[in-house]
Every structure is written in C-alpha cells, then in structure tokens.
Amino acid sequence: MSELIAKLLEAVEMGKIDQKSPYPPQLRGMDGAHELTQQALEANIDPQRILEDALIPAMGNVGKKFSENKIFVPQMLMSAKAMGASMVQLKPFFASGAIKSKGTFIIGTVKGDLHDIGKNLVAMMVEGGGWTIVDLGVDVGSDRFVEALKNNPGAVVGLSALLTTTMVNMGEIVASVKAIVPDTKVLVGGAPVNADFCRSIGADFYAPDPQQAVEYLNKLAS
Amino acid sequence: MKQHTIRLHPLGKELIVNDQTPLIDLLHEYGVEFPCGGKGSCGKCQIQLLQGVIDVSERHRQKLEVLRLPADRRLACMSRCTSSITLQVEQFDHLILADESSFEFVAESGVGIAVDLGTTTIVTQLVDLKTAAILAVETLLNPQVKFGADLISRIQAGLDGHAAEMTQLIRSTIGRMIQSMLKSSQQLPGKVVLVGNTLMQRIFSDLDLTPLSCYPFQTDDIGMQNFSASELDWEVPESTLVQFYPSIGSFVGSDILAGIAATGLHQKEEFTALIDLGTNGEIVVGNRDRIICASTAAGPAFEGANLSMGMRAVTGAISSIRLADNKMVSSVIGNTEPKGICGSALIDAVALLQKQELIGMFGEISSGADSLQIEGSIHLTQKDIYEFLLAKAAIAAGITILARNLSIDPSAISKVYIAGGFGNYIHTEHLLSTGMVETTEDKLHKMGNTALIGAKMFLFGKGELAAEILTKTSHVNLEGFPDFQDIYISKMMLG
Numbered sequence: 132m133s134e135l136i137a138k139l140l141e142a143v144e145m146g147k148i149d150q151k152s153p154y155p156p157q158l159r160g161m162d163g164a165h166e167l168t169q170q171a172l173e174a175n176i177d178p179q180r181i182l183e184d185a186l187i188p189a190m191g192n193v194g195k196k197f198s199e200n201k202i203f204v205p206q207m208l209m210s211a212k213a214m215g216a217s218m219v220q221l222k223p224f225f226a227s228g229a230i231k232s233k234g235t236f237i238i239g240t241v242k243g244d245l246h247d248i249g250k251n252l253v254a255m256m257v258e259g260g261g262w263t264i265v266d267l268g269v270d271v272g273s274d275r276f277v278e279a280l281k282n283n284p285g286a287v288v289g290l291s292a293l294l295t296t297t298m299v300n301m302g303e304i305v306a307s308v309k310a311i312v313p314d315t316k317v318l319v320g321g322a323p324v325n326a327d328f329c330r331s332i333g334a335d336f337y338a339p340d341p342q343q344a345v346e347y348l349n350k351l352a353s
Numbered sequence: 354m355k356q357h358t359i360r361l362h363p364l365g366k367e368l369i370v371n372d373q374t375p376l377i378d379l380l381h382e383y384g385v386e387f388p389c390g391g392k393g394s395c396g397k398c399q400i401q402l403l404q405g406v407i408d409v410s411e412r413h414r415q416k417l418e419v420l421r422l423p424a425d426r427r428l429a430c431m432s433r434c435t436s437s438i439t440l441q442v443e444q445f446d447h448l449i450l451a452d453e454s455s456f457e458f459v460a461e462s463g464v465g466i467a468v469d470l471g472t473t474t475i476v477t478q479l480v481d482l483k484t485a486a487i488l489a490v491e492t493l494l495n496p497q498v499k500f501g502a503d504l505i506s507r508i509q510a511g512l513d514g515h516a517a518e519m520t521q522l523i524r525s526t527i528g529r530m531i532q533s534m535l536k537s538s539q540q541l542p543g544k545v546v547l548v549g550n551t552l553m554q555r556i557f558s559d560l561d562l563t564p565l566s567c568y569p570f571q572t573d574d575i576g577m578q579n580f581s582a583s584e585l586d587w588e589v590p591e592s593t594l595v596q597f598y599p600s601i602g603s604f605v606g607s608d609i610l611a612g613i614a615a616t617g618l619h620q621k622e623e624f625t626a627l628i629d630l631g632t633n634g635e636i637v638v639g640n641r642d643r644i645i646c647a648s649t650a651a652g653p654a655f656e657g658a659n660l661s662m663g664m665r666a667v668t669g670a671i672s673s674i675r676l677a678d679n680k681m682v683s684s685v686i687g688n689t690e691p692k693g694i695c696g697s698a699l700i701d702a703v704a705l706l707q708k709q710e711l712i713g714m715f716g717e718i719s720s721g722a723d724s725l726q727i728e729g730s731i732h733l734t735q736k737d738i739y740e741f742l743l744a745k746a747a748i749a750a751g752i753t754i755l756a757r758n759l760s761i762d763p764s765a766i767s768k769v770y771i772a773g774g775f776g777n778y779i780h781t782e783h784l785l786s787t788g789m790v791e792t793t794e795d796k797l798h799k800m801g802n803t804a805l806i807g808a809k810m811f812l813f814g815k816g817e818l819a820a821e822i823l824t825k826t827s828h829v830n831l832e833g834f835p836d837f838q839d840i841y842i843s844k845m846m847l848g
Binding site: 200201202203204205206208242243244245246247248251270294295296297300 | 506508509512566567715716717721723735736739742743830832833837838842843845846
C-alpha cells in the first residue's frame with residue numbers, strides 16, 4: 132500500500148500525468164498520477180493520506196527545486212498537471228468532509244495587469260499544499276476581492292502584479308480587504324514587488340517564489 | 354552656485370557641473386548603463402572612484418553591501434556631485450545598426466531625413482530624394498536610457514513627473530543629430546519622417562503616457578503627428594514637413610509599420626513573418642490581404658537587462674560565439690577583454706551549450722552546477738539560461754499564436770525576416786536549434802534595421818504607402834489568446 136503512495140509521490144514530482152503521457156521520457160509507459168490515484172482509492176487508502184503523504188510532499192519537493200533553480204516553469208507545470216489528475220479524483224472527499232482542507236486561498240492578478248502565469252503557478256503550488264483555491268483571474272479590482280472574501284470567511288488573500296505600473300494597485304486592494312475583515316492576511320508577489328513595497332502598502336507577506344507562499348500559508352494554518 | 358570638476362579617466366574628459374548634480378544625468382552619455390532606471394536594484398551602473406569623495410547615503414551603503422562591491426565602487430544612480438572627483442569610465446563605443454540597403458522609389462527633388470527612434474538607440478539618415486543615396490548618418494543612444502532600459506520603466510518615469518523632461522531631451526537630441534548631418538549638406542530638408550514604437554511616439558509628441566501604463570494598454574488613435582521646426586526648436590526651415598508616423602495599436606508603433614513596408618509583405622500573396630528583436634520584441638505575420646502583429650516582453654533579456662553578466666552591444670560585450678575544437682570561441686566588440694555578454698551572443702551561448710549537452714531540454718545545467726563558463730570570467734548562470742528561455746518562448750509563442758489567429762499552419766509562412774538592433778550579429782542556425790524561430794534555414798533571412806529602411810521609403814510619396822499598410826494591419830493581444838499559457842510554457846523547452 133505504501134508502495135502506491137511512494138509511486139504517486141514520484142509521479143507527481145516528476146510530472147507524470149497518466150500512462151499515455153510521453154513526459155517525462157524516463158517514465159514512459161508507466162502508470163501516472165491518474166492511474167496511481169485510482170489504484171490507491173480502489174485499495175481503500177485513506178484519501179487524506181493520499182493528499183498528505185503523496186501530493187503535498189511531492190509538490191513541496193517541486194517547490195523547493197524551483198526555488199533553487201533546479202527546475203523551471205515547464206517542469207513545475209507538468210507536476211501541477213499531474214497533481215491535478217490526482218486531485219480531481221479526491222474532490223468528492225473534500226466535498227464530503229473526508230479530507231480537510233488547510234484553508235481557503237483567494238488569488239488574483241491585480242487591476243490593470245493581465246499576467247496570468249506566475250499567479251497560476253502559485254495557485255497550483257498552494258493547492259498542492261492542501262489548500263482550497265479561489266482563483267479570481269486577472270485584472271481584478273478591490274470589489275471582486277472583497278466579494279470573494281465575504282463568500283469565503285477566514286480566507287487568505289494573494290495578490291500578483293508583474294509591472295511596476297500596476298503593482299501600485301495592490302495598495303488599494305489591501306486597504307479594502309482589511310477594511311472589511313481587519314485580520315485578513317494578505318500576501319503579495321510578482322517580479323517588481325519586494326519586501327519594502329509589501330510593508331509600505333500594509334500587506335502581511337512578500338513571497339519571492341511559490342514555495343515561500345506555501346510555507347507562509349502553512350505557518351498560518353498550523 | 355558652487356561648481357565641481359568631474360574627470361573621466363582614461364577618456365581625459367573634464368566636465369564642469371553644478372553642486373548636487375546627479376551622476377546619472379552625466380554618465381549615461383559615456384556608456385554607463387542604468388537598466389533599472391536608477392532604482393538602485395540592479396547594480397549595473399557601478400563606477401570606480403579614483404579620486405575625491407562621493408557622499409554615500411545609508412540606502413546607498415546598504416546596496417553596495419548587498420552587491421558586495423569593492424570599497425572604491427559607487428552606484429552612479431544613487432550618487433550626486435558634491436566635490437571634484439575623478440572616475441574610471443572605460444572607453445566605449447556602441448554598435449547601432451544603420452542601413453544602406455536599396456529599395457524601390459520614385460525619384461523626387463531635394464533631401465529628406467529619416468529617423469528611427471528606438472527605445473535604446475536612435476539612427477538618423479539624410480537621404481537624397483532624387484537617388485535615394487545616403488548623404489549622412491548619425492547614431493546615438495536614446496538619452497532616455499537613464500530612466501531605465503525597458504518601456505515600463507520609461508512609463509513609470511513619466512508618471513513620476515519626468516515626462517516633460519523626456520520629451521524635451523528626445524526632441525533636442527534628435528535636433529542636434531539633424532544639425533550635425535546638415536553641416537556638410539548644401540540642401541535643407543523638405544521632409545523629416547520619424548518612426549518609433551507607441552511610447553516613443555507619445556513621449557516625442559508630449560502626450561499623456563498613462564494609457565500605456567496598464568491594461569488594456571490602448572491609446573486613442575492619434576494618427577500622424579505633424580510638427581513645426583519652431584515648436585521642436587530644430588534648425589530646419591519652418592516649411593519642413595516633420596511627421597511622426599502613426600502607431601498600429603497598443604505598443605506596436607510606426608517602426609513596425611515601416612518594417613512591414615521594408616519587407617513588402619503587404620504586397621505578397623504568400624504569408625511572411627517579421628520578427629523585430631529590439632528592446633520590445635515585435636512580431637508581424639501577414640500577406641496582401643491581412644496583417645496582424647503583437648508585441649512581446651522578450652526584449653530585456655536580449656538587451657542584457659536581466660542577466661547577471663548581460664550588457665548591450667557596446668565595447669567589451671561578447672557579440673558572438675562559435676565552436677572550434679569543442680571549445681567556445683567568442684568575439685568581443687572593440688577587441689577588448691570581455692566584460693559581459695549581449696543578446697546575440699546569449700543566443701549563441703545557449704545554442705552551443707545545448708549542442709555540447711552541457712544543458713538539457715529544460716535548460717538545466719547537466720552537471721548541477723550554478724553556472725557555466727563562456728570565456729574567461731564571463732559566465733552564464735542557471736537563472737540567466739532561464740531568462741533566455743522566457744524570452745525565446747515569448748517569440749516562439751508569438752509566431753504560433755499569430756499563425757493560429759490567421760488560421761494558417763506556421764509552416765505556411767514562406768519567409769521569416771529577422772530585424773532589429775543586433776539582428777545582423779545573429780547566427781540564424783542558433784535561432785532554429787534553440788526553437789526560438791520554428792522554420793527552416795532556407796526561409797529565414799536577416800534584414801537589418803527594417804524600421805530605418807521603411808522610414809526612408811516613407812520619405813517618398815505623400816504617405817500612401819503607410820496608409821495602405823495601416824488599413825490592412827491590426828494588433829493582437831497575445832495574452833488574450835485562450836491557449837496562451839500552454840503554448841508559451843511549451844515553447845520554453847529547447848529545440
């Protein structure tokens with residue numbers, strides 16, 4: 132049984148989505164995250180264990196390797212897709228309460244900015260960390276963040292911006308979100324953002340890469 | 354007011370300046386680079402203080418510490434002149450691509466001036482309108498580079514209150530270039546044609562930059578901008594027709610309009626692509642019926658801005674690399690010791706590292722090391738290689754998406770022209786082997802400075818050529834394409 136968990140962990144870490152997926156070449160023809168999750172559920176392995184012992188550590192390893200420049204965006208995306216192939220089968224257990232989420236993370240790229248990819252990678256990594264994601268997309272203003280927060284009480288908010296000219300819009304969003312629920316934690320990220328800027332707009336944490344966002348959130352959840 | 358002397362060694366130049374003058378205002382002319390626009394974040398504007406004192410603020414001291422610079426180094430962007438000093442500033446020369454290619458024209462009388470106003474460089478040419486011969490040429494760095502290398506930092510500078518200064522600076526610089534070309538000319542120009550991207554057009558025209566600062570990055574259509582010599586304070590006759598040609602859409606401006614004219618793709622039945630590897634990588638695909646174009650954020654890496662040892666194509670930059678007996682052999686601009694690597698050599702480096710299997714299909718360094726030696730002390734770090742992958746993926750994804758937009762297969766594009774600042778120094782086989790341009794060797798052509806060629810073509814006639822192209826051409830927002838993310842990320846792989 133634990134062999135299945137170990138195989139699933141490897142499949143997700145290496146980005147092996149399913150058996151027919153050609154990537155990565157060294158796992159060609161072998162079962163991917165899709166089949167291994169199916170087998171684990173058929174073998175009555177606790178879904179919570181699938182999440183905690185396979186998916187979360189796999190994505191944690193991916194995040195660390197990305198932080199250390201050992202892998203790049205395409206490999207991270209393949210791992211996220213493999214995780215997705217597993218997660219989709221775990222969804223019913225989240226709904227039934229058999230798996231507990233660590234919390235809800237609302238994320239969006241701020242108003243005036245259309246950059247999607249960095250935000251998506253963070254969302255995938257946080258989901259792989261055991262959180263529920265509410266992805267508001269791109270060009271998102273205060274009103275939509277506030278609305279999402281009202282629908283998801285206690286959620287943590289993440290803001291992304293890729294341009295110096297749009298990151299200034301983060302300040303207003305932080306203020307609006309904290310005006311509604313003062314103790315809401317807001318984390319910010321994106322190429323032009325830094326810790327000084329984060330402090331200056333009253334946000335709580337600057338995440339230089341997806342992994343540090345996950346680690347910050349996990350600290351909040353623990 | 355108190356004045357000080359700045360001596361530049363070994364240039365032997367002496368500058369007399371007012372007290373408190375920021376060094377950034379003086380040194381950009383001498384080749385000191387300010388890629389981050391003076392925010393103190395990149396450390397590329399470091400100078401060596403040989404004599405005298407530069408006051409160091411607390412913030413400046415912290416930056417020097419973070420960058421671990423020797424004690425005699427200062428960041429020019431954070432320094433002001435408060436006493437007489439001597440600085441080490443290397444002799445520098447920039448390679449800016451002018452043009453002498455021939456094109457079809459209908460002879461007119463008199464002379465005209467074509468201006469290619471680039472984000473990084475400016476080229477002006479004095480053209481005999483009877484023969485299309487080039488009578489004089491001037492090239493210069495865009496003085497706005499002190500506000501940052503890329504478009505967004507210029508826009509930011511504009512929003513921060515430097516818009517009027519940038520306008521004044523660019524007008525007077527081009528005015529001086531024109532004056533210098535006319536020194537030896539018997540005739541005065543009847544026309545001046547300026548081309549440049551939308552931001553360059555708006556700065557030159559003294560228009561609001563805010564619309565370009567955020568989504569939807571769309572400005573009102575201002576069309577052709579006409580100026581009089583007196584409002585520009587240029588020493589040309591008041592009757593001279595000075596025109597900044599219209600933009601296509603978003604950031605894509607008349608430099609691309611001119612590029613389309615230069616390739617003649619608007620007249621051909623088969624599809625043609627134009628890739629302008631300038632500071633902002635622009636891509637055009639089309640034929641005589643329909644032309645679409647897009648801009649990508651591919652530029653900064655090719656201008657060296659985000660690379661640990663990156664620099665523009667100036668003295669000391671490795672401009673190309675080839676393989677001899679399995680060793681990398683590089684050419685350095687000015688035949689000096691290499692100080693860094695510029696865009697064309699970045700492409701060579703990655704292609705050759707890939708060929709030697711020192712990096713894998715994801716650009717990962719096979720040995721697991723943090724960096725690879727190119728020559729002497731010049732290295733590419735793992736992060737530099739990833740920066741290249743982002744830039745090359747932006748170009749490759751752009752072509753794919755434009756082709757899909759036209760409902761054609763990319764293989765149906767019969768010619769791909771490579772233009773732009775360092776376009777001529779590129780080894781086309783490396784564009785192919787890295788997968789930056791997905792075509793075949795026989796279809797790929799280097800075309801030099803197409804913006805300048807087109808600007809010269811616009812000197813003839815009354816604007817009909819530009820108008821014809823403009824009606825056929827539209828701008829496409831790449832990020833808005835449904836599969837953008839998957840296409841872009843898949844193009845990050847090598848080969």
